[in-house]
Amino acid sequence: MVFRIVFFLCSFSLATNAQLVKHSGKVTAVNIQPQEIRITTQNGFAIITAYSPSVIRVRIDKQPLAKDFSYAVISSPLVFKPCISQNADEIKLETDSLTAIVSKNPFGIRFITPDGKTINKDEPGLGTSWIGEEVTTYKTMQEGERFIGLGEKTGNLDRKGSSYTNWNTDAFGYTINQDPIYATIPFYIGVHHGLNYGIFFDNSYRSNFNFGASNNRFSSFNANGGEMNYYFIFHQRVADIITSYTQLTGRITLPPLWSLGYQQNRYSYYPEAEVMRIAQTLREKEIPADGITLDIHHMDAYKLFTWNKSRFPDPGSMNEKLNKLGFKTTVIVDPGIKVEKGYHAYESGLQSDIFIKYSDGQNYTGQVWPGWCHFPDFTSSKGRAWWKEQVNHYAQSGVSGLWNDMNEIATWGQNMPDNVIFDFEGNPVTHQQAHNVYGLEMIRASYEGYRAALPDKRPFILTRAGYAGLQRYSAIWTGDNRAEEDHMLLGVRLMNSLGLSGVPFSGMDIGGFTGNGSPSLYARWIQIGAFIPYFRSHTGINTKSAEPWAFGEEVLEIARNYINLRYKLLPYLYSNFYEASVSGLPIMRTLALDNTHDANVYDTRFQNEYCFGPSFLIAPYESKQTYAPVYFPQGKWYNFYNDSIEGGGKEKIFTLSMQQLPVFVKESSIIPMQSLIQTTADKPTDTLFLHVYKGAVKNKFVYYEDDGESYAYEKGAFYKRAITYDPSANKLLLESPTGQSLSKFRFVQLILHGFSTQENMQSGEIAFLQPISRFDPQGEATPPVVCKVQKRTFVNTKEEIAVQLK
Secondary structure (H helix, E strand, O other): OHHHHHHHHHHHHHHHHHHHOEEOOOEEEEEEOOOEEEEEEOOOEEEEEEEEOOEEEEEEEOOOOOOOOOOOOOOOOOOOOOEEEEOOOEEEEEOOOOEEEEEEOOEEEEEEOOOOOEEEEEOOOOOEEEEOOEEEEEEEOOOOOEEEEOOOOOOOOOOOOOEEEEOOOOOOOOOOOOOOOOEOOOEEEEEEOOEEEEEEEOOOOOEEEEOOOOOOOEEEEEEOOOOEEEEEEEOOOHHHHHHHHHHHHOOOOOOOHHHHOEEEOOOOOOOHHHHHHHHHHHHHOOOOOOEEEEOHHHOEOOEOOOOOOOOOOOHHHHHHHHHHOOOEEEEEEOOOEEOOOOOHHHHHHHHHOOEOEEOOOOEOOEEEOOEEEEOEOOOOHHHHHHHHHHHHHHHOOOOOEEEEOOOOOOOOOOOOOOOEEEOOOOOOEEHHHHHHHHHHHHHHHHHHHHHHHOOOOOOEEEEOOEOOOHHHOOEEEOOOOEOOHHHHHHHHHHHHHHHHOOOOOEEEEEOOOEOOOOHHHHHHHHHHHOOOOEEEEOOOOOOOOOOHHHHOHHHHHHHHHHHHHHHHOHHHHHHHHHHHHHHOOOOEEEOOOOOOOOHHHHOOOOOOOEEEOOOEEEOOOOOOOOEEEEEEOOOEEEEOOOOOEEEOOEEEEEEOEOOEOOEEEEOOOEEEEOOOOOOOOOOOOOEEEEEEEOOOOOEEEEEEEOOOOOOHHHHOOOEEEEEEEEOOOOEEEEOOOEOOOOOOOOEEEEEEEOOOOOOOOEEEEEOOOOOOOOOOOOOOOOOOOOEEEEEEEEEOOOOOEEEEOO
16 A cells, blocks of 8 residues: 555656656657658657768757758758668667767667767756756766857856856946856857767757756756757867858858958047047057947937038048048947937838837837837848948948947847847747847848948958857957956957857957056057957047057057067968868867867966967966966977977966067967058068978968958959978978969068078077067166077969978
């Protein structure tokens, strides 16, 4: 009798739990197709697709799966023949790269290597389940597993033990652990036992990722609605995982060269006289710069597609004058269209019926800078077409860039009602599903609008919010940060994480947006800024000025040193942007990219270190620190400033100064540089300086040039040359160039670092920084820091060039 009561209570408990959490249950039907498996379970339906030999897609829902649609994924499955088989217990999908094993009772998935090692698996007993409309997949947390990526997320490089929410949020002055902030990229990389994999959860509802927070059993990802839809990616190298992910979601198009120069921003520069004063001062103080940005005060009462005529009486003329000085203008655009009779954008939007609406058909109204506003529906082709026509207003005024802000969507109160309806390409959905993709579709409309308005000029598009795939259209910056030491270092981690997540073009507000930083903080921040993809100083309203000269003469000289260095490195940087457009690899590279299984790179003391392209190791530290440890991964590393050598696989304490950022160069590096220019509108001298660092490993660098402004490169108008350093053969080889264009450099000067004395080469010295002036008469002069090198100049011919070394 007692046994029967206990059995009844246990059965009742299990039945109750099953009602609260609906599990997939056991497999009841299987339909095998050439590249996919269609499965019916007791409580759901699944489709598992071999997307490529290294990518397997998993879709699961409580009802038959709906028509496939994604704003993020732009590629179709590669046509190939995986091996699919089944028996009474499981279904097996095999490619030459990985195998997915689907258990039948209950339904669950395990991914293994060809030799049988477990890469990732559903947690037994949990798998994929639903609580109401919320769908979750639980994954067994492997021993020692780390988690990196997930886009623009605060916290540590290794996300183990933390959880994160994806819901694009206007996070003014966010704290260093605040979540969520502006952008959603639901893609992460797991690392354990010498293996690494990626999971991209393509669901635009509010989602959550748990990497062992408050539990020691599983990692998980879920969404408040929609289907379980994820892509599992496996490669031996993290770099290849990023390449496969960006094959799915797209890669950047080459940005205009000017957008890689230094840009000066403020909230806000006005009137025109102030804008011209900033431009003239940059030139007078010989601070190289290419961009000036206008914030919301350029508008009439903050109304989009207008100019404040008292502040900017003739925008076209002003932009023409700025162009003659070598400056391009970027203006801010917010999505809110003020509700005001007679206002052209409002009237046009009403007539075209492009605003988002409540479920009863009334236009949604929310409050932002201009007051009460309607908002274009960028998930509608009609809404995007309307926006494209409107941005032509800026193109015709000589504006070269669009800064897309407040596109989370941000409204005062920060709580847009869920019953607002979006078109979603003719398949209406609520705000719950559209919110996270709104910013992505806004930048799409901005990019496509500018490409139509100025078909021969690449636009610069910048965004604050976005979703996976945003890299196809825009750069991103990390929003309204603070003028604080920990925010500077957080910005580095945010950009490194964005790089892991397929977004190579990123930046942060140099100096901090809110608050007033110290001279030393600004000096350190602008030094770091020289080694990030998007390089701009910016500060908020009612703060101290944050131009390089605003912090005194010493900081001005420090800033000039590093901005000068940035411009000399443009050939290296532009070549790396070309690489990003081809492979998806980032410009800023956390050390975990190439040293994935080295525990030291996840140490919180070293987690901010990163590589700038393949060659430079940057060690950022707070400006007040007088000494700090630097960790060197395996290999040999040169001090960038004096060529002293550090061995890899160890840490070393360095003395820090405000005047110099710790920068090192990887052995065997090939770094092209040019002469100093004040703007990319100027031509450098006719010699390309090719720095080569002696090492023990073979290295290849692809040097790339084009006109930097048009799309002619898409038709072959470029110059590309592979350069290989082979220490085993003591040889440097410049292969014959490809492309239809000639190089802008008539000569190449080979500059050798760390080599023994070479024949037919001239010994000399190079200083990458100028000594800082002795401002204190009683102080000591700063000595120049130099590298002892060997040089040789030769004609940059079209033929292969081989240089024998020793």
